Amino acid sequence: MSNRYELRFSGAGGQGLILAGIIMAEAAAIYDGKQALQSQSYGPEARGGASKSEVIISDEPIDYPKATAVDALLALTQEACDKYSGDLKENGILLLDSDLVKKLPKGKYRVVKFPIINTAKNEVGRTIVANIVALGAMVALTGIVSKESAEKAVLARVPEAFTDLNRKAFLAGYEKAVAAKKG
Amino acid sequence: MSKIAFLQGNEACAYGALYAGCRFFAGYPITPSTEVAEVMAKELPKVGGKFIQMEDEIGAMAAIIGASLTGVKSLTATSGPGFSLKQENLGYACITEVPCVIINVMRGGPSTGMPTGPSQSDVMQAKWGTHGDHPAICIVPASVQELFTETVRAFNLSEKYRMPVTVMPDEIVGHMRERIEIPEPGVIPLTDRTPPSVEPEEYKPYDTRFGDVPPLAAFGSEYRFHVTGLNKAEDGFPTTRAELVQQEEERQMRKIEDHIDDIVSYEEYMLDDADVAVVAFGSTARSARFAVREAREAGIKAGLFRIITYWPFPEKQIAGIAGRVKAIITPEMNLGMTFHEVMRCAAGKSTVSGIFRVDGEPINPGQILDKIKEALR
Amino acid sequence: MSFDYEKYIRPGKLPHIWCPGCGHGIVMKGLIRAMDALGMKKNNTAIVSGIGCASRLPGYIDCCTLHTTHGRAVAFATGIKMAKPEMQVLCVGGDGDGVAIGGNHFIHACRRNINITYLIMNNNIYGMTGGQFSPTTPTGAKASTTPYGNPDPPFDIAKLAIGAGATFVARGTAYHANQIEKLLVEAIRHKGFSVVEILDSCPTTYGRRNRFRSVVEMMNNLKEIAVSVQAAEHMSPEQMQGKVLTGVLYRDNRPEYVEEYQKVIEAAQDFAG
Numbered sequence: 001m002s003n004r005y006e007l008r009f010s011g012a013g014g015q016g017l018i019l020a021g022i023i024m025a026e027a028a029a030i031y032d033g034k035q036a037l038q039s040q041s042y043g044p045e046a047r048g049g050a051s052k053s054e055v056i057i058s059d060e061p062i063d064y065p066k067a068t069a070v071d072a073l074l075a076l077t078q079e080a081c082d083k084y085s086g087d088l089k090e091n092g093i094l095l096l097d098s099d100l101v102k103k104l105p106k107g108k109y110r111v112v113k114f115p116i117i118n119t120a121k122n123e124v125g126r127t128i129v130a131n132i133v134a135l136g137a138m139v140a141l142t143g144i145v146s147k148e149s150a151e152k153a154v155l156a157r158v159p160e161a162f163t164d165l166n167r168k169a170f171l172a173g174y175e176k177a178v179a180a181k182k183g
Numbered sequence: 184m185s186k187i188a189f190l191q192g193n194e195a196c197a198y199g200a201l202y203a204g205c206r207f208f209a210g211y212p213i214t215p216s217t218e219v220a221e222v223m224a225k226e227l228p229k230v231g232g233k234f235i236q237m238e239d240e241i242g243a244m245a246a247i248i249g250a251s252l253t254g255v256k257s258l259t260a261t262s263g264p265g266f267s268l269k270q271e272n273l274g275y276a277c278i279t280e281v282p283c284v285i286i287n288v289m290r291g292g293p294s295t296g297m298p299t300g301p302s303q304s305d306v307m308q309a310k311w312g313t314h315g316d317h318p319a320i321c322i323v324p325a326s327v328q329e330l331f332t333e334t335v336r337a338f339n340l341s342e343k344y345r346m347p348v349t350v351m352p353d354e355i356v357g358h359m360r361e362r363i364e365i366p367e368p369g370v371i372p373l374t375d376r377t378p379p380s381v382e383p384e385e386y387k388p389y390d391t392r393f394g395d396v397p398p399l400a401a402f403g404s405e406y407r408f409h410v411t412g413l414n415k416a417e418d419g420f421p422t423t424r425a426e427l428v429q430q431e432e433e434r435q436m437r438k439i440e441d442h443i444d445d446i447v448s449y450e451e452y453m454l455d456d457a458d459v460a461v462v463a464f465g466s467t468a469r470s471a472r473f474a475v476r477e478a479r480e481a482g483i484k485a486g487l488f489r490i491i492t493y494w495p496f497p498e499k500q501i502a503g504i505a506g507r508v509k510a511i512i513t514p515e516m517n518l519g520m521t522f523h524e525v526m527r528c529a530a531g532k533s534t535v536s537g538i539f540r541v542d543g544e545p546i547n548p549g550q551i552l553d554k555i556k557e558a559l560r
Numbered sequence: 561m562s563f564d565y566e567k568y569i570r571p572g573k574l575p576h577i578w579c580p581g582c583g584h585g586i587v588m589k590g591l592i593r594a595m596d597a598l599g600m601k602k603n604n605t606a607i608v609s610g611i612g613c614a615s616r617l618p619g620y621i622d623c624c625t626l627h628t629t630h631g632r633a634v635a636f637a638t639g640i641k642m643a644k645p646e647m648q649v650l651c652v653g654g655d656g657d658g659v660a661i662g663g664n665h666f667i668h669a670c671r672r673n674i675n676i677t678y679l680i681m682n683n684n685i686y687g688m689t690g691g692q693f694s695p696t697t698p699t700g701a702k703a704s705t706t707p708y709g710n711p712d713p714p715f716d717i718a719k720l721a722i723g724a725g726a727t728f729v730a731r732g733t734a735y736h737a738n739q740i741e742k743l744l745v746e747a748i749r750h751k752g753f754s755v756v757e758i759l760d761s762c763p764t765t766y767g768r769r770n771r772f773r774s775v776v777e778m779m780n781n782l783k784e785i786a787v788s789v790q791a792a793e794h795m796s797p798e799q800m801q802g803k804v805l806t807g808v809l810y811r812d813n814r815p816e817y818v819e820e821y822q823k824v825i826e827a828a829q830d831f832a833g
Binding site: 207249255 | 603640644647
């Protein structure tokens with residue numbers, strides 16, 4: 001099972017994390033020719049509440065559709081970080097929004113943090129693309145899909161009028177993560 | 184060229200229905216099946232089909248039977264509480280022998296239960312939910328691709344045997360997304376109900392001269408006939424004549440019993456030399472497959488029997504496995520429905536033990552692996 | 561020459577199951593005359609019913625007939641009409657079937673204004689099961705489940721239909737046999753959901769519990785309570801006490817559902833290019 005790679009995108013309902021997971025999986029399954037499976041769990045809230053989207057990527061057919069030991073976790077809220085970090089692997093990647101997640105979970109992880117939502121709002125120009133900023137960062141940190149495939153997958157999913165905005169968001173996230181990782 | 188897409192299970196199910204020639208959908212919104220209705224609302228009118236959101240689940244089931252009687256392949260989709268409400272008219276489709284397909288995406292129950300949580304606890308309802316004796320076909324897919332192809336097969340079986348067919352993914356399969364390949368039209372063969380070959384004056388809707396599955400005419404064609412939910416004779420009119428009622432009921436059961444091998448489908452994985460067999464379906468079977476691979480890596484001879492057609496139950500196959508293995512394990516997201524069926528089939532030839540989970544969480548591979556080890560101890 | 565009812569009756573299916581004195585047979589004759597007057601094609605006509613005495617009617621008529629589950633006739637009929645709009649679709653049934661167990665389907669068919677005619681034979685009682693009170697049983701009346709008098713207030717089916725959005729609503733009685741045909745002709749011609757309520761009587765399970773001494777007395781009662789819409793214009797509220805309006809009670813012109821859905825199809829196909 002060693003080539004099974006598990007990602008989890010978590011935060012609050014309405015932050016677009018399910019879409020971020022779908023795009024990650026599409027980048028792998030459609031553009032990189034790998035196997036990918038995306039699933040989610042959510043509560044009754046359409047907005048707010050803790051929400052997660054999981055993606056499993058593998059070279060072989062994927063059987064169990066849920067995460068078993070998470071390789072990379074994104075948490076955009078403290079609630080999501082507290083709730084969904086329990087099965088993150090030792091030395092797994094933990095990407096956090098530095099403004100919103102102050103309390104780190106116990107354990108040995110490769111923590112990367114930067115103000116994700118703020119980057120979307122102030123540098124890209126729209127809070128709504130925070131999910132794409134986060135996706136760019138996850139792509140950079142995990143390297144599990146190619147940057148080109150991920151970018152294609154993003155652009156295939158968003159309305160044409162928002163192509164530039166989303167490309168900008170994706171690249172901003174990608175670069176911030178690279179910088180944050182070095183720093 | 185087949186089309187590659189990354190789809191959710193429920194979406195694939197709707198595209199499977201369209202591929203099968205479904206041109207009428209009636210439904211009522213309910214989590215976690217609503218995406219089926221949403222895709223049908225969008226896609227059906229594009230191909231000249233009709234979508235209607237009915238006032239309730241009972242009405243939706245009624246409407247698809249009415250539509251199907253005009254010769255149009257028809258679908259409805261629901262989940263637990265809605266499936267309960269549909270039972271009344273599901274029975275009507277059984278006794279009147281009107282083809283139609285019902286998707287039931289299984290969530291936690293009973294009652295409102297856990298609307299967004301997965302479950303596999305409606306499998307008994309699929310057979311016993313409506314009152315009276317009647318045949319049942321129920322399919323339990325385990326992947327997005329399979330939800331597509333099995334929905335096509337459900338329509339084919341429904342048309343072939345003139346009866347309702349249920350397709351029941353659990354919530355995980357209904358909501359997960361995978362890459363799927365949608366074949367070109369015509370690649371998967373489609374079945375249509377047999378039309379009458381006699382003159383309109385001679386037509387009887389349950390004419391057994393043509394075998395156990397009588398030809399079905401369409402309303403609005405040159406054939407006129409009567410359809411009733413009362414016990415009926417060959418001509419479709421109510422009867423209380425004991426021998427006719429008995430014959431008709433037995434004929435309906437024969438439609439399934441005499442064609443089990445045509446209907447039953449399953450997948451075997453590493454079963455040939457297995458000491459322990461896991462019998463599972465839906466997303467739980469994917470968990471079981473993971474566990475079986477881990478067991479094999481640890482040198483344990485484990486195998487998987489994955490149920491695809493739940494009803495009719497693969498009795499013969501499971502009885503065969505019971506004769507070969509030491510132990511059978513039935514993990515399922517209910518409190519032992521498949522376990523009891525497997526016990527019945529195993530008839531004491533092997534031990535049977537279950538893993539039952541109804542807390543809204545999937546059964547993980549670790550749980551199954553532990554049970555495999557325990558069973559051989 | 562007398563009217564030939566047999567051309568719409570299925571050979572060998574009579575006698576019907578209705579009791580002596582029941583008005584359902586009169587209503588069926590009115591329906592057959594209306595179908596004949598409209599030149600309705602048997603192959604192209606679906607008659608759908610639910611459960612109850614009145615719901616046995618389709619079995620006698622030589623069309624595409626569907627005897628469904630209790631209360632669900634309109635929902636089945638909706639599927640037929642949507643899938644094959646060129647068919648004429650009629651629903652028939654009783655008061656309990658239509659506005660108790662079938663009440664939800666009834667009001668929503670009215671709301672959609674789907675081109676179906678619903679003929680309701682209202683005899684104020686569940687006859688087939690032996691005389692239990694229905695949603696149209698008058699307050700105070702006796703039924704097998706209201707041995708001390710009915711505490712429930714009744715529905716006015718016509719008002720319910722109008723309130724829910726039906727675009728043609730009429731009422732007649734089993735006594736006024738000729739009017740049944742006329743009302744049904746207008747209702748079937750009307751494009752949209754049309755409701756024809758025929759006040760009927762059940763001597764067997766209602767009459768004998770409620771001091772009607774004979775079938776004739778029940779019929780006379782229908783005659784006496786009925787006041788045409790035209791006649792009512794000249795009557796005071798006091799004079800209308802205990803009376804029931806008959807004739808065409810409401811008519812409106814709203815978009816019909818199947819035609820509206822056709823626009824959805826066109827929009828979807830434009831969208832798809």
